[in-house]
Amino acid sequence: MSQIFEIVQSLSGQRNCITIPVPYLDYFSGDQQAHALGAVLNQLVFWSGKSDLNDGWFYKEHSELAAEIRGVSEDQVQRLVNKICTRWLPGVVEKAQRQVNGTKKTHYRINGEALINVLFPVTLDSAESRNGKREVAEPIPQNHGTENVEPRNPNREVAEPILYTDHYSDHHKQISNPSCPEASQPDAESSSPVEQFLAKHPEAVTWNVPKRQWGSQDDLTCAEYLWGKIIAMYEQAAESDGEVVRPKEPNWASWANEVRLMVAQDGRTHKQICALFKRANQDSFWCKNVLSPSKLREKWDELSLKLSVSMKQPTGDSPVARASYQTVDYSLPENSGFRS
Numbered sequence: 001m002s003q004i005f006e007i008v009q010s011l012s013g014q015r016n017c018i019t020i021p022v023p024y025l026d027y028f029s030g031d032q033q034a035h036a037l038g039a040v041l042n043q044l045v046f047w048s049g050k051s052d053l054n055d056g057w058f059y060k061e062h063s064e065l066a067a068e069i070r071g072v073s074e075d076q077v078q079r080l081v082n083k084i085c086t087r088w089l090p091g092v093v094e095k096a097q098r099q100v101n102g103t104k105k106t107h108y109r110i111n112g113e114a115l116i117n118v119l120f121p122v123t124l125d126s127a128e129s130r131n132g133k134r135e136v137a138e139p140i141p142q143n144h145g146t147e148n149v150e151p152r153n154p155n156r157e158v159a160e161p162i163l164y165t166d167h168y169s170d171h172h173k174q175i176s177n178p179s180c181p182e183a184s185q186p187d188a189e190s191s192s193p194v195e196q197f198l199a200k201h202p203e204a205v206t207w208n209v210p211k212r213q214w215g216s217q218d219d220l221t222c223a224e225y226l227w228g229k230i231i232a233m234y235e236q237a238a239e240s241d242g243e244v245v246r247p248k249e250p251n252w253a254s255w256a257n258e259v260r261l262m263v264a265q266d267g268r269t270h271k272q273i274c275a276l277f278k279r280a281n282q283d284s285f286w287c288k289n290v291l292s293p294s295k296l297r298e299k300w301d302e303l304s305l306k307l308s309v310s311m312k313q314p315t316g317d318s319p320v321a322r323a324s325y326q327t328v329d330y331s332l333p334e335n336s337g338f339r340s
Contacts, residue, residue: 004116006049018042018069023119028088031205032217033080037088039069040080044093048110057098059105078231079224086249087206092118097246104238208253215256219263222270223255223293229281230291250292258293266297276300279307 024038031037047060062077069077085095092114098107191199197209207214215223227250238244262268277296280286280303290296290303 006112027119031088033083036069036072036076036080037084040065040077041084041089041093043068044081044084044108045110045115048108048112056109057096057107058109059098059100059107061106075228078228079221082224082227082249087252089115089118206253206256208251208257211253213253213257215253215260218270219256219259220252222259222273223250223252225274226255226277226293226296229278233281233287255293258297262293262297262300266300268300276303276307279303283307 018039020035020038020042024041025034028034028037043065044060047058048056050058062074062081065081066072066074066077072080081095085093092111094109094111096107096109097104099105193209194207197207197212197214198204201207201214203216204214205217206220230247234244234246238246259270259273262273263270273293273296277290280290280296280299286299286303286307290299296303
């Protein structure tokens with residue numbers, strides 16, 4: 001374990017006061033749940049240093065994390081952990097089901113070196129030195145097709161960036177010679193396909209550019225709710241059958257995109273999507289046949305009809321449900337008007 005990660009680890013997590021390191025918030029910036037994600041990561045990093053296991057794994061219940069963070073439910077913590085492990089820090093924060101005294105527990109392992117590289121990429125990469133002398137790479141200007149670009153001045157001094165951390169500052173600051181002109185912004189034509197895609201869909205929080213799939217935060221939250229119901233079903237089945245294997249994480253871009261289409265094209269609401277999937281998940285037949293947003297969308301009309309509250313089957317006390325009519329009196333009263 002690196003000394004830098006040990007320092008970060010010592011600053012993370014408290015029992016009676018939750019303090020979220022600024023680098024965590026910087027990393028999750030842009031996500032509507034940045035503070036909640038930072039709080040969860042904060043606790044995971046803290047507890048990673050308390051494990052007695054040599055392989056780095058430690059276990060922590062979602063309910064325990066929720067109690068430590070405060071203000072969030074166990075289900076919300078589960079969704080936040082899934083988002084960290086699959087979207088933000090895959091391969092950095094690992095999650096697996098492992099046995100503890102014969103009971104399966106959710107274990108975590110944090111790759112300290114990888115986490116530091118993710119949180120501080122500029123800090124670590126820009127301060128490399130060679131033979132005791134720090135070298136600064138001068139950026140190479142690029143012509144993006146404009147004709148009025150100023151020619152390069154060979155006599156211009158190279159501004160060497162100075163990286164320092166003020167004791168009273170929350171962030172690392174970089175100061176350069178003000179005589180250095182600001183870099184020109186790239187043209188729209190030179191931007192990457194991802195940048196062009198996000199420019200058209202600024203509300204996207206998950207995406208697959210080649211397949212033109214994307215979803216907003218609400219779409220993703222809805223998809224995570226569906227996945228949470230599926231995982232809960234598998235975990236319940238695993239309690240009675242040890243051979244039940246936890247399914248792989250879904251393609252979140254695909255799931256969120258399907259939810260988005262149900263809202264935009266089919267006129268559903270996120271609340272309706274969650275409600276119908278919940279009813280299907282509680283049905284002994286449909287819980288095994290509707291395991292994705294695409295299948296929910298395909299079977300929507302059929303599910304709405306068969307699982308509707310108003311379409312309940314008659315109870316055993318109802319005359320319609322009688323298995324025998326032997327006790328029914330078919331005799332006609334006297335003077336009924338019928339010929340004998």
